[in-house]
Amino acid sequence: MHIHKFEQFWIKLSFVLIAFFIVTVVYGFVAMDLKVIGDHATIDPQNLADTKFGNPGVREVTRNGQTEYEVYVQTIQFAFNPGTAQPIVVPANTRVTFYITSPDVLHGFDVAGTNLNTMSIPGQVAKFTTIFPEVREYGIVCNEYCGPAHHVMEGKIKVVP
């Protein structure tokens, strides 16, 4: 059977590309060791009850003589706890450190209208510190597809005086 040389070229190229895509995906999963970038720790997603995530919410802490806040959030199909059933309430102009993890699947934690945005990965704790400068409300959205009700996974942060 005769195959035109241009056709042969494109057939070969398509196999090379397919091989390249497979290698890229395998490399992504195996070699790169998917992690939240930045300050993070690992956690057993099956046993959050025995950690601070077992009682998620806002905690007042004193650090270097200053009052600060820690917020422990679980991202769950399809809600933020806290955040969805009740808002996360924190004061303005105070350091707030978020600790975020997931007991089920990958979620996002994106504070709409800000650059606060992290993945929430089962087995990993995402952490970031911020100061909300003004009294207002912020929406939280999940920006990682997490299942059929992903699009309704929303929450709220209430910054109070």
Ligand code: CUA
């Ligand atoms: Cu949770 Cu999408």
